[in-house]
Amino acid sequence: MTERGGNGEDDPPPAGRAAEMKTPEDEAPATGLAPVEGEPVAPLSREEVEALRKECDGLREQLLRRRADFENYRKRVERDRQSARAEAEAELLRGLIPTMDNLDRALSAAPSEASLREGVDLIRRELLALMEARGVIVDDPPRGRPFDPEIHQALSYEPARGVPDGTILEVFTKGYRLRDRLLRAALVKVAKGRESDDPEAIH
DSSP, X not given: OOOOOTTOTTSOOOHHHHHHTOOHHHHSOTTOOOOOSSOOOOOOOHHHXXXXXXXXXXXXXXXXXHHHHHHHHXXXXXXXXXXXXXXXXXXHHHHHHHHHHHHHHHHHTOOSOHHHHHHHHHHHHHHHHHHHHTTEEEEOOOTTOBOOTTTEEEEEEEOOTTOOTTXXXXXXXXXXXXXXXXXXXXXXXXXXXXXXXXXXXXX
């Protein structure tokens, strides 16, 4: 028979080698749970959970408020931009009104040369077409229309028999509007009854 011992297969491994051959399962605590790196995390209390929930709600509300503020700011900037553009357009068209007045006066003078009158009338019509294409509306109130202080300006008052107070008797210059914006009021003469000496009574 062959004796056991020496380097036989059944000999127990050296102590050092046996230590190296240990697995993590062999080092597990007696409870049977695998080791966890770091300190164990304790569960949150009900008060801590509620505090975190309130903080989250507060942050969400703050975010929504900031978003609403930014949207309002964006709309305000857009309104200001449109207003500035409309004001610049109105200022440009307002500057053309005196030219229209001069052309109207030239046509009213009725020059003897027909070709000159035709040229002036052509310039006027082209300028008026340009202004109307930009939204300008000409207000040339006819005689007998009621005076409207919103779009008319009374330069003089005159008693007129059989004419109601506040009736337009004559138009000195036409009025101009840019859509809903008044560029210049029509300058008119207005009928005023003899019994009133206050020229503002018709207003």
